[in-house]
Amino acid sequence: MTPTRDVGFEPTDEQREIGDAAREIAEREIAPHIAQWDRDRAFPRELYVKLGDAGLMGMLVPEAHGGVESDYVAYALAIEELARVDAGTAVTVSVHSMICNAIVRLGSAEQKERWLPGLASGEIIAGFGLTEPDAGSDAAAIRATAKRDGDRWVLNGRKQWCTNGGYAGVVMVMFRSGGPGAKGISAFLVDPATPGVIVERTTEKLGIHTSNTVDLLFDDARCPATALLGTEGNGLTSALSTLTAGRIGIAAQATGILSACLDASITFARERVAFGKPIGAHEAIAFKIARMATDLDAARLLVYRAAALADAGRSFVVEASKAKLFASTKAREHASEAVQIHGGYGYTTEFPVERYYRDAKITEIYEGTSEIQQLVIARGILGRFE
Numbered sequence: 001m002t003p004t005r006d007v008g009f010e011p012t013d014e015q016r017e018i019g020d021a022a023r024e025i026a027e028r029e030i031a032p033h034i035a036q037w038d039r040d041r042a043f044p045r046e047l048y049v050k051l052g053d054a055g056l057m058g059m060l061v062p063e064a065h066g067g068v069e070s071d072y073v074a075y076a077l078a079i080e081e082l083a084r085v086d087a088g089t090a091v092t093v094s095v096h097s098m099i100c101n102a103i104v105r106l107g108s109a110e111q112k113e114r115w116l117p118g119l120a121s122g123e124i125i126a127g128f129g130l131t132e133p134d135a136g137s138d139a140a141a142i143r144a145t146a147k148r149d150g151d152r153w154v155l156n157g158r159k160q161w162c163t164n165g166g167y168a169g170v171v172m173v174m175f176r177s178g179g180p181g182a183k184g185i186s187a188f189l190v191d192p193a194t195p196g197v198i199v200e201r202t203t204e205k206l207g208i209h210t211s212n213t214v215d216l217l218f219d220d221a222r223c224p225a226t227a228l229l230g231t232e233g234n235g236l237t238s239a240l241s242t243l244t245a246g247r248i249g250i251a252a253q254a255t256g257i258l259s260a261c262l263d264a265s266i267t268f269a270r271e272r273v274a275f276g277k278p279i280g281a282h283e284a285i286a287f288k289i290a291r292m293a294t295d296l297d298a299a300r301l302l303v304y305r306a307a308a309l310a311d312a313g314r315s316f317v318v319e320a321s322k323a324k325l326f327a328s329t330k331a332r333e334h335a336s337e338a339v340q341i342h343g344g345y346g347y348t349t350e351f352p353v354e355r356y357y358r359d360a361k362i363t364e365i366y367e368g369t370s371e372i373q374q375l376v377i378a379r380g381i382l383g384r385f386e
Contacts, residue, residue, distance in 0.1 A: 009300070011074070014070065015071070015074040018056070018068070021078070025051065026085040029050055030082075041210075042210060043167060044210060047089065048122040049121070050122070052121040053122070055067075056078055057096060057100075058120025059097055061116050062104065065112055065120060066116060066117040066120035067100070071307070072306075072310040072311050073308055079249050079252035080303075083252065083256025083259075084260045084263075087211075087253055088209060090249075090253045091250070091366075094249030094250060095127070095249075096125055097249065098246040098249065099170070099172045100116065100126060103115055103229070106229050106230040108226070111189060115170055123169075125169060126168060126169070127163060127164035127170070128164070128172050128242075130142070130174050131161050132160055133158065137371070143157060144173075145157055146175035148177070151225050152225065154220055154222055155197075156220060156221075157217075158217050161366075165213070165216050166212045168192055173188050173216075174186070174235045177233065184233065187228075187230055187239060188229060188235075189229050190221070194223060195222070196221030197221045199217075200216065200217045243368060244317050245320075247320040248306050248307050250366065251306070251327040254299070254331035254360065254363040257335060257360050258292070258334055258360075261356050262292045268341060268342050268351075295330040295333075298330075299327040302323035302326055303323045318376060322373075324363075324367070325377070328370065329364065332364055335353065338357070341353075
């Protein structure tokens with residue numbers, strides 16, 4: 001069932017087609033394999049070409065560059081449908097789409113021509129590198145450097161927790177090209193095959209096992225001058241605007257996890273019998289499901305509002321933060337409740353709710369922690385105090 005029917009939000013035919021395509025391919029290509037992929041911590045590289053064929057890797061890419069030129073509402077619908085089956089696949093597509101969007105907005109004609117067709121087809125996957133060992137939420141504190149040497153940039157430093165980094169054909173990375181502070185940071189589109197770009201390690205994670213996360217070392221990596229994305233010194237602004245758009249995707253991912261928790265809980269509550277009747281007939285379980293369903297609707301509406309504002313060209317910074325804060329918090333809370341509803345079964349790998357539980361937590365952390373989201377929201381209400 002199309003999720004939007006539950007909350008009185010009616011998508012356009014084009015938006016519905018994108019959501020339907022995501023649901024169909026998730027059920028056909030991901031659902032039969034996800035339990036094994038999760039156990040093996042497998043990155044299903046071939047899947048992303050199939051997603052590209054379905055238009056899901058180029059949702060935010062113009063048709064002129066091989067994409068489907070859809071909008072943020074369609075993007076949110078698709079990410080939710082993917083996350084309902086596998087949160088790892090959803091974040092891979094979300095981050096990939098976030099970089100596509102950055103290239104569309106900030107890239108030169110040459111960069112768009114070079115990268116966007118392959119990204120839209122899924123032949124190339126995009127990665128993202130901002131965080132460093134000593135610079136996470138405080139992104140202005142990054143130390144990795146970019147120094148100009150003739151017609152080249154020489155990149156040095158380490159980037160931590162780079163999503164898609166081990167399989168990426170291009171990585172959007174931030175380096176310090178000038179003095180201290182935010183205005184000394186620039187963004188670059190780096191080919192990971194560049195000599196001096198090294199995958200130091202693959203991160204072992206609690207959940208989202210099908211998502212690839214690596215640490216990248218840049219050791220005198222020499223990139224052409226054309227690798228600069230946007231203008232020099234505007235990298236942190238580029239990164240933060242990219243993250244703001246990406247928060248719609250992570251909020252949609254969390255909503256998809258929450259949707260999966262509700263589906264699994266309803267099924268189990270109808271089938272599991274205790275004290276002579278289905279456990280859903282007991283208020284202790286029924287009320288958990290009632291709260292879960294209510295919070296799912298609320299999360300969806302917050303996501304759709306942020307996406308609609310973005311599509312309208314209006315400010316959506318605070319709305320995206322509200323959507324991400326609420327959806328991620330409720331995904332984590334209700335994943336725990338889904339395990340509780342399943343009882344001992346929920347703690348085993350026989351049922352998928354233990355995976356939802358592991359996958360949900362990260363949505364409160366990446367692309368801006370819940371604490372950062374609250375800061376953004378508060379500043380939007382109160383302004384900045386000097």
